[in-house]
Amino acid sequence: MARAAVSGRLAERLRWRVARLVSFGDETEAARTLVFDVPGWPGHLAGQHVDVRLTAEDGYTAQRSYSVASAPAGSQVELTVQRVADGEVSPYLADVLEVGDQIELRGPVGGWFVWRAEDTAPVLLVAGGSGIVPLMAMLRVRRAAGSRAPFRLVYSIRTPEDRYYQPELRHDDPGVDVTYLYTRKAAPDGARPPGRISAADLHSAGWPAEFEPACYVCGPTGFVESAADLLVSLGHDPSRIRTERFGPTGG
Amino acid sequence: MTYELAERYEDGNALAGPLAEIFAVDITSATGRCTECGTSGPVATLRVYVHAPGMVARCPECDHVVLRLVRGPDSAWLDLRGTVSLRFPLPPATD
Numbered sequence: 001m002a003r004a005a006v007s008g009r010l011a012e013r014l015r016w017r018v019a020r021l022v023s024f025g026d027e028t029e030a031a032r033t034l035v036f037d038v039p040g041w042p043g044h045l046a047g048q049h050v051d052v053r054l055t056a057e058d059g060y061t062a063q064r065s066y067s068v069a070s071a072p073a074g075s076q077v078e079l080t081v082q083r084v085a086d087g088e089v090s091p092y093l094a095d096v097l098e099v100g101d102q103i104e105l106r107g108p109v110g111g112w113f114v115w116r117a118e119d120t121a122p123v124l125l126v127a128g129g130s131g132i133v134p135l136m137a138m139l140r141v142r143r144a145a146g147s148r149a150p151f152r153l154v155y156s157i158r159t160p161e162d163r164y165y166q167p168e169l170r171h172d173d174p175g176v177d178v179t180y181l182y183t184r185k186a187a188p189d190g191a192r193p194p195g196r197i198s199a200a201d202l203h204s205a206g207w208p209a210e211f212e213p214a215c216y217v218c219g220p221t222g223f224v225e226s227a228a229d230l231l232v233s234l235g236h237d238p239s240r241i242r243t244e245r246f247g248p249t250g251g
Numbered sequence: 252m253t254y255e256l257a258e259r260y261e262d263g264n265a266l267a268g269p270l271a272e273i274f275a276v277d278i279t280s281a282t283g284r285c286t287e288c289g290t291s292g293p294v295a296t297l298r299v300y301v302h303a304p305g306m307v308a309r310c311p312e313c314d315h316v317v318l319r320l321v322r323g324p325d326s327a328w329l330d331l332r333g334t335v336s337l338r339f340p341l342p343p344a345t346d
Contacts, residue, residue: 014271051268065268109267111277112295221260243296245262 016053017041019077019105021097027164031082031130032094033069038105043072046141047114047134047216047244050077050107054089062088067134067218067244068108071144077105080164082130113216113244117145121214124206125153126197126227128219132164134244135218143173151176152213154205156197156223158184179205197223199230209235218244263297263308269320273327276339284335287315294318294337 019036026032049067070078083094097103115123115138125135132155142151151173157163159182169178180187181201182194192201207213215236217227224245231241263279270278279295290312297308297317305321310333317333331337 014268049264049267065265106268109271109277109279110264110295111267111280112293113264243262244264245260 014106014109016104016106018102019052020102021099022076023099024097027080027166028162030094030162031080031164033078033080034093034097035070036077036079036103036105038075038077041075041077042108044068044077044108045111045114045116046071046137048108048110048137049134050079050105051109052079052089052093053104053106054092055104064089067137069133069136069140071137071140080130080133080136113218113242115141115214115216117141117147119214120147120149122150122207122211123152124213124215124231125151126202126206126215126217126219126231127153127155128197128223128227129157129162130164131217131219131223131244131246133218135216136165136169138216139169139173139176142176148175152206153178154181154197154202155179156181156183156219158182160185160187177205181205197227197230199234202227202230202234206231206234209237212237212240215241216244217241219246221245259302260298260300260309263293263295263299265299265301266294266297266306266308266318266320269306269322269327272322273329276341278337278339280340282338283317285310285313285315285317286333286335288313289335 017038017040019038021034022037023035024032049065051063051065053061053063055061066079066081068077069080081090081093084090127135181197183196184194186194215231217224224243228241228243232238267279281294282291283294284291288310290310296311298311300307305319307316308318309315310317315333319330321328
């Protein structure tokens with residue numbers, strides 16, 4: 001399992017594999033989690049992503065990258081896809097694909113934005129919108145491995161309705177603190193007025209810089225830039241801040 | 252709008268899949284050095300513009316083009332002229 005990434009070497013050449021949809025569930029109005037069975041899946045690390053390729057009947061292909069949402073579990077791979085208006089790929093994955101349908105997938109790829117269960121340092125996860133996906137994989141791997149590394153998740157979304165993984169993130173995971181930041185509409189019981197992530201948010205919901213936490217920031221480019229800058233301004237060492245930006249390509 | 256154009260990038264993590272077709276190890280965890288300003292950092296932290304023909308990776312410090320990759324139907328073209336060196340983390344060498 002995940003031998004490739006552990007040794008830094010790819011266990012085998014990257015190749016396209018057939019992935020069959022076995023189930024799906026909606027996270028929000030705009031996002032759906034898809035569970036694929038991928039025979040021969042070599043396993044993955046939390047934070048890695050896959051490339052998905054769709055081929056039309058006329059041979060036209062479109063390719064996108066998606067973070068894996070699940071902890072490694074045999075040949076099953078879960079992706080959460082946010083529907084991008086006018087997108088080529090995401091509306092198909094989120095609306096059209098039915099159980100039993102097949103797509104092509106290759107991976108896992110990426111060895112930098114990853115968390116390993118052997119890591120014992122405190123972890124700060126900072127998610128903007130659908131940037132929660134690879135961070136959720138980290139929380140799931142932590143739980144699956146019985147890790148006691150202390151985690152804090154700061155999750156910025158527009159409204160309470162935009163939260164992914166709700167039943168699961170709400171249930172109490174010992175050693176994991178979750179803070180939601182709403183940018184447009186606060187929760188009914190929320191004391192914090194809606195607004196973008198601030199130094200005060202990261203100060204109160206994150207770790208002190210002296211704890212030397214590993215920081216993982218994922219979201220749209222603008223969000224990642226400002227969250228990473230805020231962490232540096234709070235004294236976090238830039239070498240301990242890992243970022244993953246979602247580009248504008250989406251779709 | 253220039254501001255928007257400047258924002259239209261992803262980071263070096265986006266290179267992981269395309270470059271895994273070429274390299275035997277993960278290149279996004281490798282440390283690269285920019286020929287222009289000498290900054291060293293993980294390839295994962297480069298700014299990658301995917302709206303150019305192919306992918307163009309720029310130095311996050313000075314914006315110099317560090318790496319370009321074009322994948323054609325039957326070949327890949329990798330331009331590393333902006334890269335002094337790449338240092339790959341590897342397990343201990345065995346004989």
